[in-house]
Structure formats: C-alpha cells, structure tokens
Amino acid sequence: MIKVKVSLRPIVNRINLPTVLKATILPGDSIERLFIATQVGEIFYIGNGDIRTFLDVRPRIIKLGVSGGGYDERGLLGLAFHPEFYYNGLFYLHYSVAGTQGPGALPESFIPNPCDPKTLNLRWTNRDTQYDHIDTVEEWILQSNGQPQKRRTLLNLRRPFFNHNGVDSLNFSPETGKLVLTTGDGGSGYDPFNLSQDEMEIAGKIIEIDVVKNTSINNPPVVTRFNELPTPIQETLTVMAKGVRNIPGISFQRYYDQYIKYVGNVGQDLVESIFSFVDYKPIPVTQLIQTSLMKSDQEGLINFGWRGWEGAFPTSIIRGCSANLNLDEKTIAYYNESIKTSVNRIHPLTSYYHKDPRPDKFGGTALTGVHPYTGKGIPALTGSVVFTDLARKEESQNPGKGVLAYTRVRPDCKLNDFSVIETDYNFGSQSAYFVSLGANLDQSRLYLGVYGSMKVTDFNQGTIFEIVP
Helix, strand or coil, X not given: CCCEEEEEXXXXXXXXXXXXXXXECCCCCCCCEXXXXXXXXXXXXXXXCEEEEEEECHHHECCCCCCCCCCCCCCEEEEEECCCHHHHCEEEEEEEECCCCCCCCCCCCCCCCCCCHHHHCCCCCCCCCCCCEEEEEEEEEECCCCCEXXXXXXXXXEECCCCCXXXXXXXXXXXXXXXXXXXXXXXXXXXXXCCCCCCCECCCCEEEECCCCCCCCCXXXXXXXXXXXXXXXXXXXXXXXXXXXXXXXXXXXXXXXXXXXXXXXXCCCCEEEEEEECCCCCEEHHHHHHHHCCCCCCCCCEECXXXXXXXXXXXXXXXXXXXXXXXXXXXXXXXXXXXXXXXXXXXXXXXXECCCCCCCCCCCCCEEEEEEECCCCXXXXXXXXXXXXXXXCCCCCCCCECEEEEECCCXXXXXXXXXXXXXXXXXXXXXXXXXXXXXXXXXXXXXXXEECCCCCCCCCXXXXXXXXX
C-alpha cells in the first residue's frame, strides 16, 4: 500500500482524557462545531477560536481509577447528537453511574483452562449483588435558554467487570435513523461467561434503539438480559450483531444508495481486527426473546465470532516457551466454540498483530478508533478507512506512542493489508497514547485525541489534533 505522511495540527490542549470526538451544528448556529467528551464527564465544543463548556456531568460519573491504579475503562463513554439536533435539541449520553460500585462478578482475574471444563462453563450468578457497576443511556435536550437538561433514561445496564464497556459507544445510523449502542462483552478477559454469543445477553452486542418510540418509562429497571426489560422497551430495540469483545464505536460510509458499516473489535492477546459489512438483518428483541425459547440461533445476525475467534484466528492462550524465550506456545482456548462459530462469523476487513516482525508494520496494543475518510485534502487517503492504536507494543518504545494506520475495502471483499500513516509531530519524551478518533459531519476531516498518560486520574494531559496534509 502507498506510504502516506500527514501532519498533526493541535487545536485544543490540556484537557482530560478525550473519549469521544463528534461534530454537529448547534441550534441557531451557522457553522459546524467539534464536540469533545472526556472520560471524567465534561463535554466541550470549539467555538470562535476558544473552547467552551457544553455540559458537565462529572457528579453523575462513578469514581474512576480507584481499583486499577488510575487505569479505568468506565466513565463518560458515549455522546451522540440526534440527526435533527439543530431543530429538536436532542442528544444522548452513555456513562457509568456514580454510587453504583459493586464487588465484581468474580473474586479474581480469569484465564480459561482448556483442560478444566469448569473454567469453560462459568455462569454469572447472583447478578443483583455480584457486579462491578451500572451503565446508563440517557436522552437529553438543549433547551431554548441554552441549558442542557435530562429528559429520560433509555437503558440501565448492570456490568460484571470494570472494563469492556465500549467507547464512542453511541452513534446514529444514517441508514435507519436509529441510535446505535455498541456494548463490550462485560470485561475481565476471555469473556468468562460467554455473554457475547448469548443472544439474550445485552453485553457483546450492537443494538439499535428507536428513540422515536416513547415507552412512557422514564426510569427503566437495571438489567443484564433483554428478557428482563419491560415490553415497551423491548419493542424499541433491535440487535444488529453479536460476538463483540470490546468496540470503539461504529462508523458509516455512504456507497451509492447503501452504507458500509465499519466496526473495530479490540483483541485479547493476539490481534486487533476491523470488520466491514453492508447487508445485515436487524432482529427485533421481541423476536429474539420468542425464538430463544426454541434454542435456535438467529439467521442473518452479524457475528464477529468472539469468544471462539479473535479476529481471523481461534482465540488463543499464549504462554512463553521455557526452552526458547524468543518463542511462544499458543493453545486454542475454546476449541468447541471455535468450531461452532467458524461458519457463521464474518471475516475481518483487516487485522494487525500484537507482535509483528515485518519492518513496515507495528505491534499493536488496543484499537481505539475507526473512521472512513472522504476528504480530498489528503488524496492518498481518500476513500480509505483510517484507524488508531493506543500505543506501539515494542520494547524500545518508551514512553508509549500511538499509531495511525489505514486500509481499504477490496472489491473482492477479501482480507486486505494495512499501512502505517507517518506523522511529523514530535511528542518528544512525553507519552502520547492515541485514545480517540473522530470526524466532521461529511467525514472530510479527521480529528485525533491524544493523552499523555494511561491513567484517568492524571488530569489535563490531553490534546486534540486535526489530521492534515
């Protein structure tokens, strides 16, 4: 693939960890604004050369960084503006709720043992008490006086672990007009309870929410499964996909009279993967519940393959080789599930690896953003899919530095290669983790969120860049 070089132009400095970058036009305004949501609960926008506060929900956010030494995957995770935001002022938030800290679903970290069936068939029991926290999805409105106000709660979700809650988790589909919620598999590692493949579990899915339907339920119950929801809420939901591990949102690219959907699935130990699809068959939750009684899989549901598959590979447990420290032993973690899902899953558009000896590639850590680029300003990238990784996983790379890369959809729909995008910005001795990727409304401009620490408790180390020629 063509080598591409870009520049990074800083537009905002010294903000907290930026999880979402979105563009919209404010009611009564005439120009597009870039909005920045931080993990700790602030939402800013750029206006007339300065940064302004749109909303601050920090008191509503769970206390972050308490148990993980400052690292956390909870907080303000999703922000989406209604397609008619300019006229109706509606927008949507997904965040982890203050005061909901629980003990977690397991007493210790989990690694499956293919020789011990107990570890392959764990069940999440006592869900009312054995959970980590509660996430909420809310509808807000920008009032005529310019003040945002919460209108209603759409979902309250109990999560088993602190991680894998999704990020940039709310996006409106230009195809259906529905709000799309992307949920991770619930966390820990290796999906201990196999929530991602269970069609009744809300975890590990891509879900469409019809926000036009009014359920008249302003404070829904806290749930983990679709069949626990009141019927009026069930009737607002359809499921697009399952088999999700953890996901940095969904993006859409118009292709004639259709849309290509791009989804990144964060890997376990081996590989990060980007998927694309056009046709899909969203299944109403009410139908899922009816057919679940018959124990049959839904035909047409997009399946990314997790936990049996990590991208294009059967999910592996990786151990060092005592006889040769330069080699690893890889054992299939869930052999039976790999077989079961081998036919029904879709294959990645591209993958990149945590270890890659090729001189023009890189060892990745975690996929943090995927966006199509339709602009003409960087011709070599026009029509491509740009993605970001948190940091190169290389011994010499200290402090950590993120990676920009790109790929393209092949006409034959087969797995494609990718290429690193070279950047000219000198971060010096400062860490520079690439934590988010965003675009303007017509996807002709791309924005990159960079943070100087892996800890959400290290404040004001964020910079927003525009990616320019």
